[in-house]
Amino acid sequence: MxxxxxxxxxxxxxxxxxxxxxxxxxxxxxxxxRAESFSALSEFDWMAVRFTVAQALLSAFLSVAFAIPAARALARRSFPGRGVLITLLGAPFILPTIVAILGLTAVFGQSGFVSKLLLWAGLEPISIYGFHGVILAHVFYNLPLATRLLLQGWGAIPAERFRLASSLHFGPSEVFRHIERPMLKEIIPGAFTVIFLICTTSFAVALTFGGGPKATTVELAIYEAFRYDFNLGKASLLALVQVVICALAVAASLKFRVPQMGAGGLNRVVQRFDAMTLRTRVVDLFWIVAVSLFLLMPLLAIALRGAAGMADxxxxxxxxxxxxxxxxxxxxxxxxxxxxxxxxxxxxxxxxxxxxxxxxxxxxxxxxxxxxxxxxxxxxxxxxxxxxxxxxxxxxxxxxxxxxxxxxxxxxxxxxxxxxxxxxxxxxxxxxxxxxxxxxxxxxxxxxxxxxxxxxxxxxxxxxxxxxxxxxxxxxxxxxxxxxxxxxxxxxxxxxxxxxxxxxxxxxxxxxxx
Structure with missing residues (x-):
């Protein structure tokens, strides 16, 4: 040999x-x-652990849930600016977290556009701080990633399958059940796990929108234990808890496929005869517009207010x-x-x-x-x-x-x-x-x-x-x-x-x- x-x-x-x-x-x-002593984690620390897992699970769930119809709409529609929008979705990590936070505050904060609109309608403005703010920021940050990953899955489906479905007179529900759902079952678990890990170790979002007993993540609790109390024993125990949480998620992710962030298939729109009805057109238009507004309004607010603030x-x-x-x-x-x-x-x-x-x-x-x-x-x-x-x-x-x-x-x-x-x-x-x-x-x-x-x-x-x-x-x-x-x-x-x-x-x- x-x-x-x-x-x-x-x-x-x-x-x-x-x-x-x-x-x-x-x-x-x-x-x-280096820790002088180790004591059991307090109730406040366990609240931080529960909050971390809860917000990461909910953030990942909402990001993936909203990404499914958005990616499906982008996969079967051609329109001016589609390539630009997909490019924006292709680089979700490029946006600095602190920039996203400022943009969200400008749109959803007490003096933001959405709050003013709610006040004009006679409703109470939403609170961007605490649990709601952390979830909102994480969905804003991870929805593009989830959409991009799922769009990779749609781009990998051979066009011949959709042609065969059309020759068999499949409607939208049959196409989803026989072609799209098997792809989603393969990709969603991996995408969910990746977003869960990102939200678990998030720091800047929790530092800005969280805090307090009911909205503190493990990462923020580690920072507070070191920065304010210099309690290295508590910091190391919290870090160990976070390692266990992330290690379990990583072990689960090894069983699932996570698509690569390449460009193959993303600029090719497959002709979808099952999506030519008025209802599917309206649904796809709604999701494309809704996701675009959710992602672009904070960036537009940063551009408008930032241009005026750069002079000072x-x-x-x-x-x-x-x-x-x-x-x-x-x-x-x-x-x-x-x-x-x-x-x-x-x-x-x-x-x-x-x-x-x-x-x-x-x-x-x-x-x-x-x-x-x-x-x-x-x-x-x-x-x-x-x-x-x-x-x-x-x-x-x-x-x-x-x-x-x-x-x-x-x-x-x-x-x-x-x-x-x-x-x-x-x-x-x-x-x-x-x-x-x-x-x-x-x-x-x-x-x-x-x-x-x-x-x-x-x-x-x-x-x-x-x-x-x-x-x-x-x-x-x-x-x-x-x-x-x-x-x-x-x-x-x-x-x-x-x-x-x-x-x-x-x-x-x-x-x-x-």
Missing amino acids: ARRIFPIALWPGLIAAALVAALSFGTLVAVAL LPASIWGAALRSIATALGSAALAILLSLALALSAMRWRGLEIIGMSSIAASPLVMGTGLYIVLFALTDPADWALPITALVNAVMSMPFILRALGPALAGAERDYGRLANSLGVTGLNRLRLILLPRLRVAMGFSAGLAAALSMGDLGVIALFARPEAATLPLQIYRLMGSYRIDQAMGAALLLLGLSLGLFYIFDRWGKHRA
Whole structure:
């Protein structure tokens, strides 16, 4: 039997996996060892656990439930601007959370458009804070993701099935039962689990709209235990509870398929004779308009109020913007380097990819706290606030990057691996000549995603950054806290433009001459 060739060295992946494991779980050990005492979680802490699970379940359910008719309408309709709308749905993580929060406040807050409309109709305005606000923000943030994932499923259905259904005179209900429902049963569980995990570890939304005994998530409780009480025992116990919750969700997600965020099939509208009735046209129009208004109105509010507020931005905003850009670029470079090493080594040992995905079950605040404790014995941790933020954001974005790099790498090896082996092309030559050119599109998308995620992060930097070393999201949060809303809107518009710009540049680079 011929000896099997392993074209890529294993040691870079082992180093990357060790770093991810140390940050995901080693920092939790560091926090626990530093704790002076451990006491049972209080009733308030268990309320935070229950609230976290309840809001994540409801947010995921509503996001997927509203995404089903929206994705179905987009899959079977052609209209001007459809490609632009789908592009917007293709990058849900690009929108910084603090920007989404400000936009939602401008539309649904006490002085927002919806509240004014309700007052004009003689009704009480809705409350955007507490449980309702957290759910609203999470649905706004994750509905585009759910729609995009489901739209991938519709795009993967062969057009011949719909033609056959038309020849058999299937109506909308028969098409749904025999063609669409089997696809949804395959995709919905995975999409639901991904959104549940995102909502479980959400921090900025709970920090802004939550708080109080009845609207505190585990992530926010960890922040409060460290920031205000410096109770490391409670912080580590809460982090362990969150790891267990996320680990159970990750274990469940391994059984389900999560579609890739590619573009295949999304711009092709299959002719659907079952959707030509007036009723189906009206239903599809309703969902397309409703979802578009829900997503675009907060962004429009940011654009209108932000344009007026940019002229009055304080000087500190520009320094914060430069720090955010530098942090985002460093985070993107590190995320690509670590993910690429893991993805390449995972061809030889599948367990390395699982280790790389494990960061999705960890708390970024606990990572920051653990690194703070380790650095405290050596230097002033505040001096390392930006590098720590870049490192933690890089590790937290790796699960999404591995999802993009893995299939692209597998395809390149499937198409060219045997030929490269026969020519003896291994190591750096194989990486440079064969793999990297075919990973360029996925790497560009992944780098843009990592940079945008880091640009909008309001987690680790909030733990121990000095006032003069804050990033742009933290400066926006401080402006909101001092009720300088117009300036916060202007800074949010700047943050949105920078995030979109970084994503566009990296994504464009990946597609150029790919």
